[in-house]
Amino acid sequence: MPYRPTLRQLEYVIAVAECGHFGQAARRCHVSQPTLSVQVGLVEANLGVQLFHRTSTSVITTSIGERFIHGARVTLAAMNDLIDTVACDARTLGGLIKLGTPPSFGPYFLPTFLLPIHQRYPDLKIYIVEDRPAAIESAVIEGLLDCGVGPACEMDDLTFIPIGVERLYLGVPADHRLAAKKTARIEDLRGEHLLALGSGNRLLENVRHLAEASSAVMIDDYEGTSLDAIRQMISIGMGCSLFPELYAHAEFRQSDDVRLITLEDWRETRTIGFYFRDSSGRRRHFDTLAEEAQRAALALGLQEDREKTANAQTPPGQVS
Template sequence: MELQQLRYVVAVAETGGFTRAAERCHVVQSALSHQIAKLEKELGARLFDRTSRRVALTPAGEAFLPAARQSLEAAERAAAEVAATTGEIRGTLALGAISTIASVDLPRLLRDFHTRYPQVRISMTAGRSELLVEEVRRGTLDLAFLGVTPAFRAKGVRSHTLARDRHVVMVAPDHPLAQEGAQEPLELARLAEETFVDFAAGSHARAQTEEIFAAAGLHRDVAFEASHWEFLAGLVRNGMGITLLPSAFVSQLSGVCVLPVRDGPQREERLVWSATRLTPAGAAFLRDLGVMVGE
């Protein structure tokens, strides 16, 4: 069994066909098909069902695919570790981030990292903090930028706090609160009288607000939920409700009125990475941020 054969299997599974897989791997289709047939003979099982219309994994192929991917990742990590001993950083850097990251200029950070380490292949995934932590724990991501409550703890990862912030309320310019909040910070009890737009229930972005209202014994009405801040801002801008967002982030938005809140939710932006596995590229990224790997 050869690594190249594993690459061909993964390519066929991901592209859904031998022709597209051959194009991705830069080989002729006959050579790719021959190597997969050779591997199937060695394994004693067909990995793909082939018809004139489609190519699909067999049950044996479904069982083989995760192990093939893990083997390829392990081989790539091994090569990167060897290169790192000579001072060369290569391999992959898989990052995750929330959409409201404000403590770092992530695009510029990635540009500078790519310039310094051009042989590192960088990928980026956006998502909710709780899901990103799980991806780091599983090894799918090397590092992730989170936005969480101060009390948030996650097992199996190390973390570094990048910034601490408080939420502010965002309303439409013609909303009655725009006048009230201009005089002094708004009370939570006053905000609870209004209709809210917010992130999905169960997310850390939502929990930061839910916890502070629950602690004050207050109930609020969330009429609209959204998975992205742009849609939330659009709803607020059009008078469909108010929302609470980190102060460092809302300064980037236009067409809304931003007001202070007394005893509002607190938020931390953190960078997390695996407690057991860190690639040379991941370690280099942490060093660029001035973060000690052993934190």
């Protein structure tokens, strides 16, 4: 039978990688440093690979070590899913949930989503982590997060349940030639500069699609870290960009230096959903949360089929 590290050894290896220090990893795992060092060394010796480069001042994970640690996280997550299946507590939905959401969506959705859950499950604790959608999806797969809510994901091993659709509005400077209009056509954007969020954000893909459809120019030398930053850059005439519906309704006012308009002949939206690992033993918990998320999306107006009304709505911050 080929060598198989124990779950405890996997925990040791992951701790060393995350702490970057054997002593800190030992304290986190509540064992002595010699014990942890010996066990990690046994894993390396039996596998015939070096997981870490050790120096007098640091511990650096090797490339093969990165691959091994990813697999170790997935393995431990699967084991946790198995235990969760056995120890499922429907009354509290498991008692603790680590939920990831992007900052372009979560702050505007979670208040409507979380309050009914807290009223129904007062003992349930939900820890919120904000990050880029791609990072959240990876963390869910590795078991660092239990689930996520945000733009549609296409990663393997994740169950995605759609809960609603967000419109996308075009933001332009207040003194832009299109600013006085409520609607525009994609041909009006030819040659315009488009700003976008950085890599790992789904809105980057939406902006890229708009640039391709309209012959606008994406600004490649800048990738924004937040929609607020992009909004400020637009206000001083550095370009245009897309803003999702919930953010637009919460953050834009008629007096702003950025105006929102609807594109008549470009109907791209972003699907929002709730997702978790396919292998999760807490599927019943997450199905319940997905149902609550669907109700919250409906309350916020994020309906599923809005093709007929997508262009009839007055953009936020304008008077109809």
